[in-house]
Amino acid sequence: MPDKNIVFVGIIASSSSLDQLVISSGYIAVQDGKITKTGSTKEFDELEKAGEFSSYKVVKLSRDQFIIPGFVDCHTHAPQFPNIGLGLDRPLLEWLAKYTFPLEKKYSDTEFAAKVYDQVVQRLLKNGTTTACYFGSLHVDGTLELVKSAIKHHQRALIGKVSMNKENDAGYYNDTKKELEEVETFIKKVLAYQNELVEPVVTPRFAVSCDKELMDGLACIANKYNCRIQSHISENLSEIEYVLETNPKCATYGDVYDKSGILNNKCIMAHAVHLTDKELSLLPKKGVSVAHCPASNTRLKSGLCPVRRIINANITVGLGTDVSGGDNASILDAIRRTMDVSMCLEMQGSPNCALNWKEAFYLATLGGAKALNLDHKIGNFEVGKDFDALLVDVYSTGGQIDKYEGALPTTTDEYAVELLQKFIFVGDDRNIAQVYVKGEKVKDIL
Ligand SMILES: O=c1[nH]c(=O)c2nc[nH]c2[nH]1
Numbered sequence: 001m002p003d004k005n006i007v008f009v010g011i012i013a014s015s016s017s018l019d020q021l022v023i024s025s026g027y028i029a030v031q032d033g034k035i036t037k038t039g040s041t042k043e044f045d046e047l048e049k050a051g052e053f054s055s056y057k058v059v060k061l062s063r064d065q066f067i068i069p070g071f072v073d074c075h076t077h078a079p080q081f082p083n084i085g086l087g088l089d090r091p092l093l094e095w096l097a098k099y100t101f102p103l104e105k106k107y108s109d110t111e112f113a114a115k116v117y118d119q120v121v122q123r124l125l126k127n128g129t130t131t132a133c134y135f136g137s138l139h140v141d142g143t144l145e146l147v148k149s150a151i152k153h154h155q156r157a158l159i160g161k162v163s164m165n166k167e168n169d170a171g172y173y174n175d176t177k178k179e180l181e182e183v184e185t186f187i188k189k190v191l192a193y194q195n196e197l198v199e200p201v202v203t204p205r206f207a208v209s210c211d212k213e214l215m216d217g218l219a220c221i222a223n224k225y226n227c228r229i230q231s232h233i234s235e236n237l238s239e240i241e242y243v244l245e246t247n248p249k250c251a252t253y254g255d256v257y258d259k260s261g262i263l264n265n266k267c268i269m270a271h272a273v274h275l276t277d278k279e280l281s282l283l284p285k286k287g288v289s290v291a292h293c294p295a296s297n298t299r300l301k302s303g304l305c306p307v308r309r310i311i312n313a314n315i316t317v318g319l320g321t322d323v324s325g326g327d328n329a330s331i332l333d334a335i336r337r338t339m340d341v342s343m344c345l346e347m348q349g350s351p352n353c354a355l356n357w358k359e360a361f362y363l364a365t366l367g368g369a370k371a372l373n374l375d376h377k378i379g380n381f382e383v384g385k386d387f388d389a390l391l392v393d394v395y396s397t398g399g400q401i402d403k404y405e406g407a408l409p410t411t412t413d414e415y416a417v418e419l420l421q422k423f424i425f426v427g428d429d430r431n432i433a434q435v436y437v438k439g440e441k442v443k444d445i446l
């Protein structure tokens with residue numbers, strides 16, 4: 001049973017905006033999974049003396065530990081995990097045909113799906129991903145296994161059954177009418193769980209795999225059930241060329257989605273590497289968010305996404321691991337690659353492009369929550385939000401970070417910033433000692 005009342009005391013860090021990191025010693029009180037009170041350590045001492053926390057479990061962090069919000073993965077493909085690290089020798093469209101569609105086809109086998117998805121969800125929780133926005137496969141029952149795993153392991157998850165109706169060599173697509181029926185069936189089955197952590201997402205794979213009739217129908221279904229929509233946009237130049245060739249009345253890739261009513265403030269698009277100026281003004285007008293996926297953009301040689309330009313266009317951005325185009329299922333890795341890719345662009349001559357570690361940390365937490373329209377519930381530690389959090393132990397045994405006694409600053413505030421910085425640049429899952437989703441502990445290696 002999770003602790004009903006729990007209070008954490010120690011270093012706490014979160015973002016209030018892209019350029020505002022809030023880090024200090026203090027406390028977070030949690031009741032029934034929700035944050036009810038926060039304050040300084042001094043305030044905690046006074047309240048504790050007054051008996052305020054007598055019915056609470058009190059968790060006092062060590063000097064080398066801190067609490068941060070859980071990571072938000074805005075874009076990943078659960079059925080592709082068996083291919084992680086494999087087949088990254090082709091550009092997007094060839095990679096999909098040769099490696100990805102044949103693997104995803106296997107999820108017609110629900111037993112196989114159940115086994116893979118149970119591992120995927122546990123891997124992500126171990127990496128500190130408390131919220132994931134998942135693409136499943138074309139299959140209703142197979143993708144429902146992902147829903148069951150997220151519920152079983154208590155992960156916050158947005159899950160889509162992938163929609164495709166255009167013929168491909170793997171024979172991995174559906175007839176339009178059948179596809180639209182299956183999407184509704186999937187949504188109804190997910191909603192029937194009445195699980196507050198898991199929601200269905202309408203998921204047209206991309207405009208290469210879906211024609212206008214299917215996308216029109218999917219937009220109607222998303223409206224009917226008030227669902228989120230996820231897809232891919234402008235990842236690769238050959239993809240864009242194909243989409244414009246097959247939609248001659250559309251001036252841009254964004255227009256193709258817009259003409260079907262796919263673009264709205266519940267829509268998140270992955271990649272957006274090659275957006276035109278027109279699209280950079282269309283997407284924020286429609287309220288569309290972007291999942292920035294730096295690992296897959298470099299692994300599949302799609303391009304270096306100018307993420308600062310997207311942010312400056314007033315588009316809400318979160319981070320995605322995009323496994324298995326991406327080769328790493330950790331948002332910590334996505335943070336580092338976001339910094340690296342943006343710095344490469346700056347070094348190649350685009351001024352003020354680089355994102356620093358505090359900005360990348362924001363994208364991994366509050367930015368992701370905003371991109372998924374979940375920032376009223378998660379993303380930082382405002383009172384009233386759910387407690388989705390990581391307890392980080394910087395010098396955990398067996399980890400990569402060694403302690404050099406006497407080398408770090410002695411003032412608590414400076415020490416706290418350096419601890420967080422070390423974790424962001426050098427840490428891994430071994431430093432993520434505990435993971436909480438809505439107040440429930442889902443990982444504990446302390
Ligand atoms: O990186 C990607 N992975 C995919 O599975 C995919 N499908 C369409 N476009 C895609 N891009």
Ligand SMILES: [Zn+2]
Nearest residue numbers: 077232270322
């Ligand atoms: Zn993707």
